[in-house]
Amino acid sequence: MTEANDKVYIHEFVDIIGHNRAAYMHHMTANWSPIAQDERNQQCYGVWGVVGTTRGWPQVVNLWEEDGFAGLARSFRHELGHASLQDPKLARWWSAAAALRSGGTDRVLVPASWTPTIGQLTAAHSGAPDCWAHEQVTVAPGTAADYLERARDEAAPAYAAHGWELVGGFTTAMRNDDEAFLLWRIPAWEQWGAAEAAASTDAALLKWRSRRLGLVEDFHRFLLVDAPLSPPRTGRQPRREDRTDWTDE
Template sequence: MNDKIYLHETIQITLDNRANYFKHMTVDWAPTMKDRKQKMVGIFGVFSSTGSWPEVVNLWEYDGWSGLAASFDFETANIEAMRDPFFSEWSRKAYTLRHQGYDRILIPADFSPTIDQLIAMGRIGHRLYYHERISIRPGQAKEYLSLMEKEWLPRANELGMELLGAYRTAGRNDSEVVVIWAVRDWATYATIEEAFDSSDNVAAWHRKTDGLAVDWRREVLCAAPLAPCLTGKHLAEI
């Protein structure tokens, strides 16, 4: 059972500043995370050959809705700026590194691991990740995730895809699922891609979800050097 809540951020980077943003979002942000009651799961760069670039994805974990609300309460205490003093100062530099973003609040499936569980089971240090955003028939995201756990998760594991997280997007008509898979290396990636094109097991999964999954998009992410899902250490420990 995973009772956490997650914040998923898609960030558009300005010019050649992805590495600078990685540092600003980890080393420079770490001192304020305790006040915000948050943990970082990962910070990733979208691999340019598979999606938009230069783009970064951040994934944060909170202690349920109350933890997320406490973080938002801290952030918005200044009603004029809608951000606390640390965030305001941090943002001055951030605006030179990134220019736009889009956020989602995510609710995890029961079988989706927390960052502490990922570290404890040693599911860290992967070279790449699949980042899937799946459009679901309205009202059926829970059904998709339940089916995924029973039908697709074992087959995906056999292919070399290890689950980092499976979520449904809040604030929508239960119509979007976000799934992130860890892939150990690029050789495994090649095997998986071949299977997506020709495997009977993959084809069977797609048939099973036909009409339930309306559309989906898969791109490859690479974790930033200090991402906890890569290092096995929380930012507070760096």
């Protein structure tokens, strides 16, 4: 049996300036992640472009894997233990990033025990799917973890019939246990379209939707596409040799 996931995650919605999304995704994977791996033992879980038709645009989602809250505390100390509240060695990196993004919203996420680590996810799958579905769900206070278990037991089998795989479930830390995120791996665009088209006719999907309506206060599913150097696409963490346009030397 796979060991329970004891990591925590930094989840970022990032707003991109103009046509800089590809440059920003490269800056985060090739230019940031190798440093974070070396200095903080922070792993890149994924960097994705948001499909603008399904959410705000241009936007990116980053997900970073930390060694539990103790690891995240070490990362905070490493980053914030300076008068500038930024690692001075990364001044040029921050400056380059600022030219590509206008802001964003971060969260600390706690995984459901069945959520794979990034190492387990890349070991189980070869190559990127066409897309991912990411669900942001608001539930009654105190019920976020219960919602994830219900989704795994009831939603996952219903969507599996259409080729979707539920690979991640997370609750948001430091709030009222009222927000959950799900991450679905969808091999082909056609499988996404078929499931959406069947939402009002497929008995299993209808059953889950009815159940969900009784549990949630707000629900938003949007689509993601892997960045070129995102680990679920490449099967590995980004490396220093992936850099093409920046260095911290």
